[in-house]
Amino acid sequence: MTDFPIAYIEPVFRPPSEAHSLILPVTNGCSWNNCTFCEMYTEAQKKFRARDEREVLDEIRRAGERLIVQRVFLADGDALVLPT
Ligand code: SF4
Structure with missing residues (x-):
C-alpha cells in the first residue's frame, strides 16, 4: 500500500x-468516449463514473497534509461534466 494520498485507477493520462500539476481524479474515464482518434479510456476499469464526493474530499484533505501543491488538474477525461 502506497502512502500517496490519491488512489489512481490506471492508466492515468497527464x-x-x-x-x-497534481492529477486529481474527480471522474473515472470519459463521459463521451467517442472521439475516433482516442483510445485513452477504453479499458474496462475506465468505464465512466463520477467518483464518490466524500472519497475525493478526503483525498484533497490528505494531499493538503502531505504534499506541496501549487496547481491541480481535475481528471479524468471529462471532469467538467460534473455539476459545479
Ligand atoms: S478523453 Fe477527450 S479525446 Fe478522448 S474520447 Fe473523451 S473527449 Fe474525446
Whole structure:
C-alpha cells in the first residue's frame, strides 16, 4: 500500500501542460468516449463514473497534509461534466 494520498485507477493520462500539476481524479474515464482518434479510456476499469464526493474530499484533505501543491488538474477525461 502506497502512502500517496490519491488512489489512481490506471492508466492515468497527464497532459503535457500539466507536467507539474497534481492529477486529481474527480471522474473515472470519459463521459463521451467517442472521439475516433482516442483510445485513452477504453479499458474496462475506465468505464465512466463520477467518483464518490466524500472519497475525493478526503483525498484533497490528505494531499493538503502531505504534499506541496501549487496547481491541480481535475481528471479524468471529462471532469467538467460534473455539476459545479
Ligand atoms: S478523453 Fe477527450 S479525446 Fe478522448 S474520447 Fe473523451 S473527449 Fe474525446
